[in-house]
Amino acid sequence: MPGEAQAGSVPELRLRALEAGDAAEAVRISRRCAEAAAWSEEAYARLREAGCRGWVAQANAETVGFLVARCAADEAEILNLAVVPEVRRRGYATALVQEALREFRGQGVRRVFLEVRASNRGAMAFYEGLGFRGAGRRAGYYQNPREDGVCMALEFPG
Numbered sequence: 001m002p003g004e005a006q007a008g009s010v011p012e013l014r015l016r017a018l019e020a021g022d023a024a025e026a027v028r029i030s031r032r033c034a035e036a037a038a039w040s041e042e043a044y045a046r047l048r049e050a051g052c053r054g055w056v057a058q059a060n061a062e063t064v065g066f067l068v069a070r071c072a073a074d075e076a077e078i079l080n081l082a083v084v085p086e087v088r089r090r091g092y093a094t095a096l097v098q099e100a101l102r103e104f105r106g107q108g109v110r111r112v113f114l115e116v117r118a119s120n121r122g123a124m125a126f127y128e129g130l131g132f133r134g135a136g137r138r139a140g141y142y143q144n145p146r147e148d149g150v151c152m153a154l155e156f157p158g
């Protein structure tokens with residue numbers, strides 16, 4: 001089926017495009033992930049209208065994580081990524097990011113970037129493992145609580 005992928009290293013995993021019908025589940029998941037951005041259900045339901053796209057990861061038919069990104073010209077930004085706490089460290093987020101990177105690359109993206117809270121060491125280690133590197137810091141970028149943002153970027157070789 002178009003938009004689906006199978007991640008070789010996680011046998012029970014199925015990846016597919018995030019549809020409007022996944023919006024409530026995406027909100028439920030992000031509420032369980034303190035570090036994830038808190039988007040409204042409407043924001044997920046209207047992703048495409050906002051020029052964004054998303055993927056969900058399902059394990060045994062249950063949605064366990066999602067990724068949302070925006071592409072503009074030859075750049076893409078990962079806007080939100082979350083995997084429910086019970087199934088972390090099993091490769092779900094890796095599969096989501098790799099699927100997004102594969103599609104970005106196929107559509108001519110050269111650079112992928114994202115922002116994380118400076119305290120979110122787990123996410124930074126995760127992204128570093130996928131080849132992202134620190135690309136600057138924005139003082140006071142986040143609110144509630146106020147905190148610096150660390151920008152990370154991955155350049156595809158030309």
Ligand SMILES: CC(C)(COP(=O)(O)OP(=O)(O)OC[C@H]1O[C@@H](n2cnc3c(N)ncnc32)[C@H](O)[C@@H]1OP(=O)(O)O)[C@@H](O)C(=O)NCCC(=O)NCCS
Nearest residue numbers: 035036081082083088089090091092093094122123125126
């Ligand atoms: C960051 C997050 C998406 C990772 O999801 P995940 O499915 O557990 O990630 P993976 O299993 O694919 O991890 C792959 C590798 O990344 C690294 N990694 C992942 N989480 C890590 C952590 N908390 N600390 C250190 N390294 C970590 C490890 O090297 C891991 O491999 P290993 O398990 O063999 O050691 C998840 O912890 C999460 O949802 N966090 C809350 C939301 C968030 O921080 N989102 C990112 C900002 S948008």
